[in-house]
Amino acid sequence: MSGHSTYVPKSAVGKWFESRLPIMGLIHSSFVVFPNPRNLNYFWTFGGILAFMLVSQIVTGVVLAMHYTAHADMAFNSVELIMRDVNYGWMLRYLHANGASMFFIAVYVHIFRGLYYGSYKAPREVLWILGVIIFLLMMATAFMGYVLPWGQMSFWGATVITNLFSAIPGVGEVIVSYLWGGYSVSNPTLNRFFSLHYLLPFMIAGVVVLHIWALHVPGSNNPSGIEKKTDKDVLPFHPYFTVKDAFALSCFLMVYVWFAFYIPNFLGHADNYIEANPAVTPAHIVPEWYFLPFYAILRAIPDKLLGVLAMFGSIAIMVVVPWLDTSKVRSGNYRPVFQVFFWLFAINAVILGWLGSKPPEGMYVIASRICTVYYFAYYILVLPLLGLFETPKSLPASIADSVLGKGGSGSAMASGAAASPSTKG
Amino acid sequence: MATTHASASAEPTRRDFLFLATGAAGAVGLAATIWPFISQMAPDAATIAAGAPVDFDLAPVAEGQIVKLFWRGKLIFVRHRTAAEIKAAQETDVTSLRDPEADSARVKPGKDQWLVVYGNCTHLGCVPLGNEGAFHGWQCPCHGSVFDTSGRIRQGPAPINLPVPPYAFTSDKAIRIG
Numbered sequence: 001m002s003g004h005s006t007y008v009p010k011s012a013v014g015k016w017f018e019s020r021l022p023i024m025g026l027i028h029s030s031f032v033v034f035p036n037p038r039n040l041n042y043f044w045t046f047g048g049i050l051a052f053m054l055v056s057q058i059v060t061g062v063v064l065a066m067h068y069t070a071h072a073d074m075a076f077n078s079v080e081l082i083m084r085d086v087n088y089g090w091m092l093r094y095l096h097a098n099g100a101s102m103f104f105i106a107v108y109v110h111i112f113r114g115l116y117y118g119s120y121k122a123p124r125e126v127l128w129i130l131g132v133i134i135f136l137l138m139m140a141t142a143f144m145g146y147v148l149p150w151g152q153m154s155f156w157g158a159t160v161i162t163n164l165f166s167a168i169p170g171v172g173e174v175i176v177s178y179l180w181g182g183y184s185v186s187n188p189t190l191n192r193f194f195s196l197h198y199l200l201p202f203m204i205a206g207v208v209v210l211h212i213w214a215l216h217v218p219g220s221n222n223p224s225g226i227e228k229k230t231d232k233d234v235l236p237f238h239p240y241f242t243v244k245d246a247f248a249l250s251c252f253l254m255v256y257v258w259f260a261f262y263i264p265n266f267l268g269h270a271d272n273y274i275e276a277n278p279a280v281t282p283a284h285i286v287p288e289w290y291f292l293p294f295y296a297i298l299r300a301i302p303d304k305l306l307g308v309l310a311m312f313g314s315i316a317i318m319v320v321v322p323w324l325d326t327s328k329v330r331s332g333n334y335r336p337v338f339q340v341f342f343w344l345f346a347i348n349a350v351i352l353g354w355l356g357s358k359p360p361e362g363m364y365v366i367a368s369r370i371c372t373v374y375y376f377a378y379y380i381l382v383l384p385l386l387g388l389f390e391t392p393k394s395l396p397a398s399i400a401d402s403v404l405g406k407g408g409s410g411s412a413m414a415s416g417a418a419a420s421p422s423t424k425g
Numbered sequence: 426m427a428t429t430h431a432s433a434s435a436e437p438t439r440r441d442f443l444f445l446a447t448g449a450a451g452a453v454g455l456a457a458t459i460w461p462f463i464s465q466m467a468p469d470a471a472t473i474a475a476g477a478p479v480d481f482d483l484a485p486v487a488e489g490q491i492v493k494l495f496w497r498g499k500l501i502f503v504r505h506r507t508a509a510e511i512k513a514a515q516e517t518d519v520t521s522l523r524d525p526e527a528d529s530a531r532v533k534p535g536k537d538q539w540l541v542v543y544g545n546c547t548h549l550g551c552v553p554l555g556n557e558g559a560f561h562g563w564q565c566p567c568h569g570s571v572f573d574t575s576g577r578i579r580q581g582p583a584p585i586n587l588p589v590p591p592y593a594f595t596s597d598k599a600i601r602i603g
Contacts (some may be wrong), residue, residue: 139443156551160567181477184545187471279493279500279544281551285567299568304584352462359600360569360581400433 006033030216035234036241039221043113044220045248045290046106053103054208054251058201060096061145068148070194072187075150077277094264095257100142101267102256104290107135115321116342118330119221125322127214132318134207139315141200142288144193145238153273153284158185158193162286164298167308184278224402225331226395233399284359292356293349297375299360300368310372317379324379326387334393338386439543478603480595483539491555493544496602500544500552502563503600506574510520510561511537514575524585528575530590541592541600544574548583563587 005030009015018024031053067086069078082089111131114120120128147158162179164174181188219228228234235241259266267289287295297314301307317324332338352371358364396402468580476497483503486492489510492503506514514528515537534539546553558564559580560573570581577586592602 154566159545159550161549163548166550177468178463180468181466182468182472182498185499186472186498188472192466278495278498279552281566283554283566285551299582302582304582307582360567 018053023184032238034216034237035114035228036220037233037399038235038238039222039224040220041223042242043109044058044112045245046113048245049106049112049249049252051208053099053106054201054204057096057099059102060092060346061201062101063092063199064096067363070191072150072190075190076151079149079260080166082093094260097268098256098260098264100145107138112346115219116224116332118225118332120322121325121330123218124221127211128322130207130211130214134204134211136315137200137204137207141197144197146288147190147193148197149272150190150276152274153269153272153277155185155278155283156281157287164308167305167410221398223331223333224396224399225329226399229398277329286357289353293352296352296356296368297372300365300372312377321379325383327390329392334395336393337390341378341382341386348374448479454595475522476603478601480599481599482599495592501602502542502544506538506540510574514573517573523578526577526586531575533594541574542587542589546570546583547587582585
């Protein structure tokens with residue numbers, strides 16, 4: 001992926017194989033000697049964390065599917081049997097359910113990292129758009145996975161989300177009945193959601209390959225936002241970044257398993273332990289936390305069609321961010337005014353999430369509207385106009401300069417190198 | 426298109442014809458291949474067959490009570506309205522409504538006390554709670570749509586009134602839905 005490989009197999013078998021399928025050379029050039037900017041901070045470890053989470057979700061998911069029954073009459077019970085009868089079923093299910101949340105935590109950090117450091121700008125637009133596609137696939141997968149336990153939240157979440165398509169003028173009702181395979185969310189709906197929930201992660205894996213491919217053409221962006229120029233700017237992927245990624249992943253996994261083992265239902269809803277009942281909607285229905293900001297945008301708008309358009313638009317607009325941001329400077333580190341708007345945007349997104357969990361009345365609706373306006377204004381007004389009016393700080397001459405403190409705002413590398421090996425006796 | 430014939434006429438050649446004919450046959454074949462994959466998503470024969478009309482006995486439904494039943498897997502409310510509820514529904518200014526519809530158009534003649542409507546909110550399909558909201562009809566717990574005692578949308582995001590399913594009185598105290 002990074003040009004011609006310098007990999008030379010040592011063994012005769014290795015040479016024989018490499019001349020027929022040069023996959024070891026590809027791995028070697030992509031993940032061993034691949035030159036990464038030397039100044040990558042811990043926000044750049046979330047790509048690796050996300051790759052791990054995808055594999056983790058696929059492994060736990062494939063095993064869970066061996067014990068799950070995709071039928072409206074049996075699904076809820078089969079999940080309870082997984083929890084009680086299957087050896088370590090409780091652990092696999094809690095790892096899978098909490099893994100979805102952890103996947104989204106990591107992807108949100110990853111997205112905001114990209115937004116702050118301008119990782120979407122040329123020449124990385126296609127890389128960014130592939131990321132948006134992965135995010136959409138993740139949302140679809142998570143939504144359909146949440147339907148499978150066939151609890152009250154599963155059923156009514158499925159009803160609300162599929163009904164979004166009924167907002168399409170004219171053909172909406174027909175489309176919804178084709179999504180359901182019936183006249184309401186029912187057994188055919190559960191069956192097809194199970195099929196797609198199993199399929200989509202492998203489609204995500206496919207797009208991830210394209211994402212990494214597109215990444216390895218220009219290489220990673222970095223906190224200074226300037227491209228690598230000389231060998232002084234880079235370090236080989238292994239061992240420098242494999243170790244950094246592994247350490248970050250270990251820390252992340254501690255949080256993940258802490259959730260899975262100690263507070264496995266903290267991010268879920270008690271209502272989902274009640275079997276689906278098409279006659280009663282839970283009094284307080286909310287989606288999983290990772291959908292809340294978009295849910296708040298949906299509810300902020302008092303018109304059904306416009307609300308649905310705004311919700312899908314809030315994700316679709318990310319596709320054109322590379323062309324909305326007019327600033328020549330990539331990294332937010334050198335854009336003082338941008339920083340203010342960016343952090344407002346981040347806080348705004350969190351507030352939208354909180355509003356999405358509140359009932360749709362009174363102050364909450366008004367606040368949702370204000371936050372929705374800012375969400376879109378950031379993309380449509382702030383990013384295009386800031387590039388024209390803002391005076392950025394002076395950029396360092398190179399990545400090496402930014403690290404070694406010559407100009408720019410990078411901190412010296414010595415602080416990391418001087419850390420004492422061990423304080424234990 | 427260039428012609429290989431010496432005549433050099435502007436007439437289509439056999440190659441042009443084969444190109445278009447192959448393309449057309451391919452397009453028809455592609456559509457015919459895709460169609461079954463789309464069509465299988467529709468409600469299947471069993472689901473449609475299960476949509477046969479259902480009979481419902483109104484006699485046990487007390488005044489003021491709302492009863493839920495299912496037809497074609499869809500929830501239906503049968504509401505035995507009180508005199509006050511009927512009066513409120515009838516006296517509403519129809520022109521002020523989002524989806525203008527007179528109460529008389531939503532019940533059967535002479536059966537003002539019986540309101541039969543679909544039980545899923547026309548916004549995103551949740552089940553509204555009976556006797557709630559500013560108009561004492563229904564209020565949806567999901568996104569706050571408020572319906573009056575005729576099932577008409579009065580506040581919130583739902584675009585239209587709760588639809589009235591096809592039904593008829595088979596006797597004074599019984600209806601057939603479907």
